[in-house]
Amino acid sequence: MKTHHAKKQLQNLRVTGTSNLLANNKAWDVLKNKFQIDFGNYGDWASVLIDSAEQNILWVVFLDDLVSPDRLTFDMNISIENQLEVLLKPLTEHLMSKQSITLIAFSTWRWESIISNSRQSSPWIQMANRFLEELHALMEKHQTLYLLSMDEVFSKQGMIKCFDARNFYISRCRMSIMGLELLADAAQTVFDRIKNAAKKVLVLDCDNTLWGGVVGEVGLSGITLGSDGIGQAFTDFQLAVNRWASQGVLLTIASKNNEGDVWKVFNKHPGMQIQKDDLVAWRINWQEKAVNLQQMASELNLGIDSFVFWDDNPFEREKIRLALPDVITLDIPQDVTAWPAFLDSLDFFARFSVTMEDRKKVQQYKQRTAFVSERKQVRNQVAFLKSIDLQPTVLPLSEETLARAEQLCQKTNQFNIRTERHTALVLRKLSGNPNYESFLVKLSDRFGDHGIVCLALARIDGKAAFLDTFLMSCRIFGRHLEAWVLQELGKRLKAKACKWILAEFRPTQRNAVAASFLPDHGLTSFDWNQLPDNHPVHLLRDLTYKTGQHYYAELETLKIPHLEAFQNEDI
DSSP, X not given: OOOOOHHHHTSEEEEEESSOOOTTSGGGHHHHTTSEEEEOOTTOHHHHHHHOOSOEEEEXXXXXXXXXXXXXXXXXXXXXXXXXXHHHHHHHHHHHHOOSOEEEEEEOOOOOOTTTTSSSOOHHHHHXXXXXXXXXXXXXXXXXXXXXXXXXXXXXXXXXXHBOHHHHHHHSOOBOHHHHHHHHHHHHHHHHHHHSOOOOEEEEOOBTTTBBSOHHHHOGGGSBOSSSHHHHHHHHHHHHHHHHHTTTOEEEEEEESOHHHHHHHHHHOTTXXXXXXXXEEEEEESSOHHHHHHHHHHHHTOOGGGEEEEOSOHHHHHHHHHHOXXXXXXXXXXXXGGHHHHHHTOSSSOOSOOOHHHHTHHXXXXXXXXXXXXXXXXXXXXXXXXXXXXXXXXXXXXXXXXXXXXXXXXXXXXXXXXXXXXXXXXXXXXXXXXXXXXXXXXXXETTEEEEEEEEEEEEEETTEEEEEEEEEOGGGTTSOHHHHHHHHHHHHHHHTTOOEEEEEEXXXXXXXXXXXXXXXXXXXXXXXXXXXXXXXXXXXXXXXXXOSEEEEEEGGGOOOOOOTTOTTSOO
């Protein structure tokens, strides 16, 4: 079976293009420093797509190289469809047969008269639009395909600066050196996001950030916020913050201020677009902001490296950089009028897709905060967990749940025993494979609906099963749901005549919280080299990569603790 671990996925890259890409130019160093790059020969893009094994592909496409505008007619219906079918056939075959990442960096731009296009679209515009429609249709079908619009990247600097006619006629490279650099940087940004999850938390200052002025000095009526002049810029900045929050970014405040003054603005100023209820955590005091960020990370049970820090004061920003280098500390523009666009353009929070689970993040983390706060106040933890009415529900891997399952695989770092980064494509295949037992678990309790938070995936080989994936969202730590899921998996494996379960723990920098899960839940550790030849675990030898710490258990005698909280379960 082929698995898709992020590091393995992106360790190699084959680059090809419809134009010469100047493979030896220093502009490509940003990619060469991270990947083993193989540049295809100029003009061989079709063979690269068809013949590449499991290499990741960067295909740089200029539609002007593929379609001669002079051959297009105004009677385009048949011509366009026929040409597109021929052009995209190698790509379609590649996507059907390969499971590696394919990134298409495309450009449909060319010089055309603004007059000729002012009443009707030209044949070229029609062709370009249909080309993009086909690319997006392919992306919907294939989870491994990603698109990068070079025209959008180049437009920020100016097309004239990014294209170079002299380069084209001398070396058949359409781009200037600036264009090459912008393309390589943008491609690296996309690959980084494929490999690493988006940041989760935006930390905001208050005075001179959410509004202009210091509220403790000028009072509620004296701050700059509203629908006129610079006040509109602060309003639009808050609206940009809300746009990220609607996609699952968690909002927090770290402000050196009097708490009463801050809440007075939130509660009474008509220009406020962010409400107190939109925040998942806050620290409004006079202690160092680094301490406040660490406390909020602990409260939310999130790594400090998932935080992005926004503060107008360069002194505070520098202190965070020194104290918490894992936090993304933004160098924000000096002019507040540039803030809304700057925040909108950030790649740290951007996702390839936004699920319903993402949109529920704020409420779910507020539920976690309430859970942790209430749990701290009771002594009998079992009684407390029974009282909150834990209701786990098993869901199958299906088209409706694949997106969330992939998201869990890609983003879950703490409670993840093997950190296998399965794609939706792989999960779809495994869901219909009789040699696998797979399911998701959603959870609700008195604090609310937490959504889909667990994934279990086991490979079956005769009477043995290997725990390929076992992960759980950090949002529901402390409820012993992992014990319930393991019990449920055991029931399902026994129903399929399995006798043994083998598991592996692969330590990472982030999953220490899961290190003791297997031994604490009835599995016994072992060393392959120290087992007697007749030991039953040898039946499972071929089911593991043998790169981590290994455990096994007989399902019939497996004793799982911490199940008392699930009142309706047969323990």
